[in-house]
Amino acid sequence: MRWLGLAVLALPTVLVSMDLSVLFYAVPALSAELRPSSDQLLWILDLYGFVLAGLLITMGTLGDRFGRRRVLLGGAALFGVASVLAAYAPSTELLIAARALLGVAGATLAPSTLSLIRTMFTDPRERQIAVSVWTLGFAGGTMIGPVIGGLLLEHFWWGSVFLLNVPVMLLLLVLGPILLPEARNPDPGKFDLSSAALSLAAILPVIYGVKKIAKEGLAWSHLAAIALGLVLGWVFVRQQLRARQPMIDVRLFRHVRFSGSIVACTITFLILAGIGLFVSQYLQLVLGYSPFEAALWSLPGIVGMLGGVGLATMVAARVRPAVLVATGLILTSAGFALFAQVGVDSGIPWLLASQVVLAAGVGAVASIATDLVLATAPPERAGAAAAISETANEFGGAAGIAILGSLGAVVYRAGLFDNPPTGLTGEQLAAAGDTLATAVRMAGELSGEVGQALLLTARTSFVDGLHWVAWIGAAACLVLSGFVLVVLRSVRPTAEVKA
Structure with missing residues (x-):
């Protein structure tokens, strides 16, 4: 039963990583139909990754608190809905909003799948095998994303690259409650909303600044964003060290x-x-x-x-x-x-x-x-x-x-x-x-x-x-x-x- 559960966990893992690259070849088609500005096009391509990276820690902590299976299934439902919205988006603004929702949902899926593996496989040898399968799924999704996108675009419209997510998420919603155990922190303490906001405020400027430097080169505004994120990150770490029940245990480092x-x-x-x-x-x-x-x-x-x-x-x-x-x-x-x-x-x-x-x-x-x-x-x-x-x-x-x-x-x-x-x-x-x-x-x-x-x-x-x-x-x-x-x-x- 555990190994069948692992197969179920591998499905969203592939899709979360695949959505980082599946849009690469759809840009000409969606640009012709929706006519986004250059800035809007960058948001369409990058917003998913920004939101995903910024919310990973918050969503991982929510899984520990409210139940990893519950958060995983909730994220799967949101991922499916957001995929349909993106596929049939009639405007650039709605597509950008759908990509943001996909990032929120993706942030629940990635840590939930990996943490459930930690719960399901307590034997070190079995856990190593399970993590290896998860690694292959995550890396494979990134590699095959452009190929799958290219194949779909040869026969269908640009939104079809998102609809591939829907049947997989439906399968996860059906099989997840049967094959996956529920697991949570038995003593999670009070959810620290300020820490969640601070972690997001620390991560997003750094990711944003680094990505902007990659696209546009060095600029003071980009360096300032990175500096701001690092300062907020230092504040976040200090806050976690002082908290009686920290959002994340930075002492792990x-x-x-x-x-x-x-x-x-x-x-x-x-x-x-x-x-x-x-x-x-x-x-x-x-x-x-x-x-x-x-x-x-x-x-x-x-x-x-x-x-x-x-x-x-x-x-x-x-x-x-x-x-x-x-x-x-x-x-x-x-x-x-x-x-x-x-x-x-x-x-x-x-x-x-x-x-x-x-x-x-x-x-x-x-x-x-x-x-x-x-x-x-x-x-x-x-x-x-x-x-x-x-x-x-x-x-x-x-x-x-x-x-x-x-x-x-x-x-x-x-x-x-x-x-x-x-x-x-x-x-x-x-x-x-x-x-x-x-x-x-x-x-x-x-x-x-x-x-x-x-x-x-x-x-x-x-x-x-x-x-x-x-x-x-x-x-x-x-x-x-x-x-x-x-x-x-x-x-x-x-x-x-x-x-």
Whole structure:
């Protein structure tokens, strides 16, 4: 019965992560129909992730207090309703509101599924297997989101990408009460509304500032938003340390296996998200594939993820977590090193090899580290612990796109400006230096050798930036593997841990 329950929990996990990327290919169609402004389009794409990240801790705590199954099923119902609203939204404003509701609902689903796994699987070995399945579902949803979206858009209207959620959520509402146990903190204390508001006020400005830097570059307003979030985060931590019954137990970070696992996952997702930004651009703007073809080329990563998660799970009973996580990070480093070998016109073999190796490493790190986070937290605080882990991953992904994306942009502009194609005016060169997409569009508009020279120079400069990012990722993973070996050295394998 527990394993059937795990299968039910995997369904919303896939959809929550898939909704982060499923809209990518629907943008042209929904733009033609709803005609959103550029700012409104950004809200349509980003609001789901903003709200999801901001409410994870609050919703995880609500699950601990009111019941994780109850919160999960309530979130599933809201997710289904919001999906229908989004699919048939007659205006931009309603679509934005529906995306916000999807973020609220998604924030209930992610920590509830993971915390229920902590409740259902008390045996360390079984829990490790269950967490591995959850990891595959979450990572797989992100990878297949663009592919599913592309397939639906070939045959249906843009809103169809949301309707896929409805039957899955209905199935969860039917099977959840039968297969999933109810679990809550037996002594939750009074719900602290001020702490919930403060956690949201701390997380949202940081995520917002980081994402804006990734899209628009450094600006004082973006840095001010991050600074404000960090200050509010410090106030939140101080409040939790003083509270008799804190919303989240920040003292968990004193446990090396908790804090070390959070750091490992955050930095891993930071680097992975950053390199993912370059993969999509490389496939479309350097090699010339369509968006759907580019998404298909990313699918081999699922094979690597399955191998990494499966192998780590098989040996977790006998091998120390420090060794497994460090090995995963070394594999990730090797994947980045392979990615650094791609060229302007001969990169697919290296790219495929890189994706498989890199995904295998990330799968091992994520599955083992996530299990350590759950194992460290007491069962009554499982929802809050799962929410902390998910929030850290969200922040890592946003920071990766901002930091590594900015680095790649600097190298790209430097390469373009140091070797400017002959025949371009200063204004044209400046415009081409904004993004590779702009340079490719301009090259198509220019005639003859000037356009060809611009295209070659821009693509070469972009690949140079990609190489810089890949080597930095490889070095960072090696350093992080040493850190993990030190901080997690005392954690025993699951076979030596009592249930």
